Amino acid sequence: MLKLITPLMQIVDVPMRALQRLLGPRRLAWAFLAPNLILFGLFAFLPVLVNIAYALTGSDQILLRDRPFVGVRNFTDLSQCASYLDANSCKIDVFWRAVHNTAWFIVLQVGFMVGFSLLTALILNRKIVARGFFRAVFFFPVLLSPVVVALIWKWILQDQGALNAVLEHFGYPTVNWLLNPSWAFGWAVFLSCWAHMGFYTLILLAGLQAIPRDVYEAAQMDAASPWRVFHRITLPLLMPTMVVVLVLALIKGVQTFDEVYAFTGGGPGSATTLVIQYIYQTGFAGAPRLFGLASAASIMVALVLVVLTAVQLWITRRNANG
């Protein structure tokens, strides 16, 4: 191996030395960083700038040069509401329905998912029968494509689906689960929890296993009750991991689109339309394509995500610093 690498390094060495002479050792770092910076600029930074440019222009034209400058009109249109709690009082009511749905979705999905993930992690951390099997079972849905997850549950829950067939078999009345706004929303939350729970369970399980055993042994010697052990030892020591899980789940919750879109299409009505779906519909699936409005909405979502990411970074750094 070394025989192969040495001549290669000798070939690279010549231009590197020349470059170092030309730029000096301090500036040489930029030469190494340049390819990555150029790619990052092209595919991450430039799209952000283009998105801002679209948000400040109107019409359904796709080329920026054909789009008239409208200032912050798209932002004012989106935020024009008599009451932010009543979507019907807003100029763009569907956007605010999507915002309300997303807020409820995050509260319920993150709450239930983190709660169940913790419960599952606690159980899987104990010496139970077939522990490896159950760990795999809980993680399996994470490996599935969101569209597959959505279709599986759609087939189960549709009017003539598996669940209604079971209810009918046992003589219970069937329910059109996806036609009732509350049921559809509830199932969307459930589906999302089911699909992602395994990932957070895994993180929490790692957090549980990092808690030193001697703390538990000391508690056992003091005859502490299981609840007291959980409340006074497990939970406080798991809290740094919990917070990371919580923030990650929040960010993921705001970004939810594919599985719910494939599951309900945002319906019935707009009962399960989330904010990312609103952006997609407004910019790409509607007629005319309101790129400006969609871009403005995406900037508003991005700001929320920036705040959440900043919180996550702050917590991670605080944990790292002890």
Place this chain on the structure above:
Amino acid sequence: MTQMRLILAGAATAALLAATSASAVELRFECAQDGNECDTMNAIFQKYTAAHPDVTVKMDLVPYKAILENLPVDLAAGTGPDLAKVTDLGGLHKYYLDLTPYVNKDYWEKSFGKTLDWYRAGAADPGIYGIQTQLTITGGFINKTLFDQAKIAVPGPGATWDDWAKATVAVAKATGAKYPMAMDRTGHRFAGMAMPYGATYFDDKGNPELSDPGFAAAAKQFVAWNQDGTMDKDVWAGSGGATYADASKEFINGDLVMYYSGSWQVQKFASQINTAFDWEVIPAPCGPAGAGHCSGMPGGSGVVGFKTTQHPKEVAALLDFLAQQDNYTTLEAKSLNIPAHTGVAAAGVTYEGATPEAAKALNAFSAQVPTLSPVAYAYQGYKNNRAMFNITVTRLTQAIVGELSMDDALARMADDLKQAVAAAN
């Protein structure tokens, strides 16, 4: 001497290559099909290229979604094909190549009449932009076997939407069929119900509107039928936004008494229902507006050339070739479509490989072409009609599921339309 020969040979080769590249024209044709329309068209184009070896046609067979979502972006970016099969006929007008300088205008006007308007910018635009290759008409299908089992007479010509609702509810009740009626989830199909109720879709000045009394009456009735179970609520309320949904599966399964869809379903029903039950096409249902308003909506797809092509003359010649009566007849006969060409329609089409039921259904739809309302033609030809279709679907669904009151839904439709028209202009 040898050097001179080499120079001469090189010059001759270069001249030959230059001449070949100057005369060889490759036209890119983007097409999506749900039957065999693109293949049939391609075969006709190959016939053209056999007679004109300097022109070749390369067909890109793409999914329908690409025509709807990617093609407009490609055209805006100036990287579109030379010609394509499109369905947003008026919406893409700004990219169309005007064929007028290259074709016999009188022949096209006489042959394709009103459908030419669908590709134009407006009434003042005399240009010829596209050939309607697939004329579709919205209309109703019934499960005749269910009517026979229920011993209920099928409402005849002139029957109103209300008559159909009463009859289908009675049939469903008598036979245990799950749904009396269903309609595809699109504003285009809803227009087939709104026009008999007197919907005009345009005010006296020709401005689009979604709040005239006829439209409002139809909307209220439609919402009420969805809420009381006369219509299969799953189709409209089961989705969000303006997503398309249909009830063909329910009809094929025999769960549906009457299905309001369109002529493009004929091939599917003929092959998938087979002998499971008898089905037929019904005359266009009427409504409170009277006999002159019993009309479905025309629609379908057409082939257009684009301004950005480097070969406008060749594109126009190719489309003109397709528009000739014998080629057009071949296209319709093989792809089982209703002809938009008046000469072909008058001569009749012998559909190749169609079952007797399919042929009967296609002829029933063809017979409805002359009775289509002028409102239907105007609505189909309006460049922002897709925005109107989407607004109708989104807001009516919200009214069906109770997110908006009917009055709020109508008011929102008016606002949405104003915003959409402003953005599109």
